[in-house]
Amino acid sequence: MSDRLITHLRHVALAVPDYDRQHEFYTTMWGLTEVEHDSGITFLAAEGSPEQYVVRLRRAEEKRLDLVSFGAATAADVDALADRLIKQNVRIISEPGEVETPGGGYGFRFFDVDGRTIEVSSDVAVRVHRRLEEKESVPVRVSHVVLNSTDINRTREWYEKHLDFALSDTLIHPNMGDMMHFMRCNPQHHSMAIARGPHTSLHHISFEMRGIDEYMRGTGRLLRGGVRKIWGPGRHLAGNNTFSYFLDPHGNTLEYTTELELLDEDAWHPHVYDFTRPEVSDQWGTANPMDEFVAAESFNDPDRGVFVAPPV
CATH class of the missing domain: 3.10.180.10 (2,3-Dihydroxybiphenyl 1,2-Dioxygenase, domain 1)
Structure with a gap:
């Protein structure tokens, strides 16, 4: 599948009404690490992952799935995918451009057939991560x-x-x-x-x-x-x-x-x-x-x- 433009799953973003309770659960109980927060948004990383974050929590009045983010190998692949989706009449939310979240990158967003927001990005900086040790029971x-x-x-x-x-x-x-x-x-x-x-x-x-x-x-x-x-x-x-x-x-x-x-x-x-x-x-x-x-x-x-x- 050398022509495949999407490479992997990056992260999932959730909107949550009880933000403080959710933040405590994901960091204290589930085992993720806060890497950045700003104005009611928290970015949570997995200790063994090169991704900047694997879960994003956003304070909101209503619970929802904000988006699912996938990776692409290069900016050219992002552009190629965007061009393809536009020609196929997929509803584009934002055209390819700079990603303004931890690690930056180049990406765009669109709706899938069920109306979910999907993001595809490339060139996101690699997070400094580590190999988990024996008996460490937190997500890799x-x-x-x-x-x-x-x-x-x-x-x-x-x-x-x-x-x-x-x-x-x-x-x-x-x-x-x-x-x-x-x-x-x-x-x-x-x-x-x-x-x-x-x-x-x-x-x-x-x-x-x-x-x-x-x-x-x-x-x-x-x-x-x-x-x-x-x-x-x-x-x-x-x-x-x-x-x-x-x-x-x-x-x-x-x-x-x-x-x-x-x-x-x-x-x-x-x-x-x-x-x-x-x-x-x-x-x-x-x-x-x-x-x-x-x-x-x-x-x-x-x-x-x-x-x-x-x-x-």
Whole structure:
């Protein structure tokens, strides 16, 4: 996929009404590091990541997903993608130009088919980061983001056509059809997934841990701290990654994971998995059963940011 213009997931930006409570949760409990703050906006980094930040929190009256940010290799790639999207009648929010957030860079924003704000940028300065040590149970980096859509096949086709994402695997329900598409922009099994939901919203943000031991220690720390667990710990079949899902104070679902599969893209053929089979949802059999109540937790609230660009 040498012609692919998007390289990786950079960060996810959230608007939150209870800003102080969210800030405390993400820094004290979840394990992210504040790198900069200004006028009700906080930029939070993962200790092992070269990205300037992996989560942005913005104080707002309404909860919403502000944007999802992806990387590009060069400014020329940013321009090429912008030109392509304009010709394909994608709604552009801002034309390519200087990015005025930590690390700078060159990028632009646009709406996806469901009305989410997507940002693509290049030339962002590399953050000074470090190798996490054994037993450090804080995120190494952001792993992937999962988005709820009322028509996941339309959304999948949009990302394939306009942004060159590729399908890795699909989860189905024998009576309801396609339930989740795992999409990739690099050899990682998925940097994004599209889940079937009753409305457009954020499903979850996933964070990579150093290893199994650190993943379990982090899961245990959150349980001891009284953070509400939705599902896990376990290991999925699609992606072969571990999972522990929790709710942040505003009901956004977050995941600790590790060992997400890397694919040989030239040889890979997508699988179709029936997620009602227990070994598909959880190979280990250690997680609480996936049922309609667990699934509903990650429907989240309807996104107030559909086709409304964030103010910053």
